[in-house]
Amino acid sequence: MPRIPLEDNFADVINKTQRGRKISDADLAAKAGITAEELAAVKGGEIRENTLLALAPALQLGRNSLLAMARKEWYPEQPIFPRGFAMFNTPFEDMTVNSYLVWDKKTKLAAAFDTGASADSMLDTVASEGLTLRYVFITHTHDDHIADLDRVAATNAEIWASELEPVERPGAKTFQENAHFHLGELSIKTLFTWGHSPGMTTFYVTGLAWPLAIVGDSIFASSMGGSPTHFEMQLRNNQQKILKLPADTVIAGGHGPLTTLKQEKQHNPFFAR
Template sequence: MKWERIPLGSLQTNAYVLVHPNDTCLIFDPGSEGEKLVSYISSQGWKPLAVLLTHAHFDHIGAVDDVRKRWNVPVYVHKNEKDWLNDAWLNGSLLFMGQEIKVKPADYLLDGEQTLTIGEFSLRVLETPGHSPGSVSYYCEELGAVFSGDVLFAGSIGRTDLPGGNHDQLLQSIHERLLQLPEETVVLPGHGPETTLMNEMETNPFLNGF
């Protein structure tokens, strides 16, 4: 099993593709540049099974319907952000872009921590609110990696000054959810390079003294 990071759009939001040896794949946070993303996945011969959203801010959802149009796959998002996909104020696109970014409703609403089995993939869904009310992280034990969205970055943490953000809740999510995973776990964040939990525990200034 392997993953690829594909930065998209003006904010260079990381879309990820998790690929099984049988060429089926999962797409995480297809944020924008849908034509580019669809073309790349098609060129690799991969077969998407689903779109998994870590949260529903505009820069993480903009290409969702492009992916759906090409492959007709289901979309997963946490129930706390089910209305954000079609609301340009809630997802921030009007506020930050001055334009509406809307996508069709999700097919599945995540509620509570659980294990998702999609094709050959098995992922633990961790509720990690704080950056936004419905932020989740997806842990793939087989890969030894967690798709953290905008919860934890290399050397930083997610912003909490947007609607529904809560700094204390974010730190609690990181410590009680992410940092309980094996310390060698690779963190695949929504922006910037990958890191590891061990590295963030040792060097991330936002986690010291919590």
Template sequence: MLLPLEDLFNDVIAKSMRGLGLSDDALAGLSCASTEDIANAKAGKVDDYVLRKIAPHLQLEGLSLVAMAHGEWRPLPVNVSGLEQFNTTYHDMTVNAYLVWDTETKNAVAFDTGADASPMINFIQKKGLNLSLIFLTHTHGDHIQDLAKLSADGAVTTFVHEKEPCPGAKTFKLSDTEAWESGGLRIEARSTWGHSKGGITYVVSGLKHPLAIVGDAIFASSMGGGMVSYADALATNRKEIFTLPDNTVICPGHGPMTTVGEEKAHNPFYPEFQ
């Protein structure tokens, strides 16, 4: 199933304006676009000239924003042996969870639960896998909704960053626990906070391609809203995700999987790579 992009171009505009604290009037003053033009863009009207005018003042890459507005790009399909994405419905949206396993040892590790862990549990049973650990990228409700079921009421150890404790999970500090080894897999934790207080990206090695399970830090051609700190969301993504090899598969909390290389080339929030 091809998942749609999580955000539209006008979502990107709105996230940037909120993060930078810019009103329609303020952006109009900076860009010389009219407030009506800006309101129309936020409402989804595609005007290439307006988008190119406002993009620099939103610290966005104009050509990528225009391409997004015209639906001209989506990431190539990702198919990595030992990686499965599960997409479940949560209220009026969908949310992703991931299972990663070593094909020789059959050891599996889960990342988030999504709204319903049943598809993941059924997959584990069908493939004869052993779920050894669960990691939480952050504790927003859509990502941990079914933790009790997935962990069998705590029988499977779950980890979460100490800034976002939740029932049923052990907390960790990055200074104390930066990596886990589990049945042929290595899982490294990196701080990508800003969308949430303790947002974590887990970098997984042991498969054909390195993986970055990023939660809501990055989406294909977008990013999570900087609900705690927009500036730190941008900065930690740059430091911890965009420094990974270009072939690293990005596994986001919403929307399709992508790669570091594709986001460097197409994500409007990171113009320095384009």
């Protein structure tokens, strides 16, 4: 798979945070001690390092990590799963979206997480590995994440989503927080990390080579999912539920490349201090 670019750039992080915290341009410029022209320049993607260093604390973002993001100095080291894990990245309108597949090596039972824009490669993997797709777990119901749900559901796998954001289709089931599912030696636990959407769910998977958190749009490498109405709740859920997982946990976001919790604590402007 070719290298997947980061979902957000530094200007996206600034704009997303400003919208989420409902800070006007005038108030943000005053708080950071910069001019309106300087603010407009960096929000438009111009790299002005002194302006970025002033804006970061005003937005409660990490100064060094935001600056490194602007300089494009960091890309997450990619974790390797010898077997039992596959990532799929498919184009949807002007972006790409991720979906995932995990399976138990002995029983050949598998679970899918979202479908992406197309489930072609996922279903090919199910066939080539001789797997039985037992579950399809939905992180959230935005169109890009469930675009090919009908085809995946045709495998007769059980469709599961949060009780706070159910899938509108016959036979789909809902779970509560801290529900547990098992596939042979694999264990899957649900964590409600809502904010970007009403029922955003993180699935914490153990039993693979690395602990794995499939987080939907809760967190991206170097960023996180935005929300104009529930930004602070998204941030709080990320901090209280995802960032407290083991440091070697692989973070599998709905967009962008894989990363790890340890790397995000060092390089994500929302969490690095």
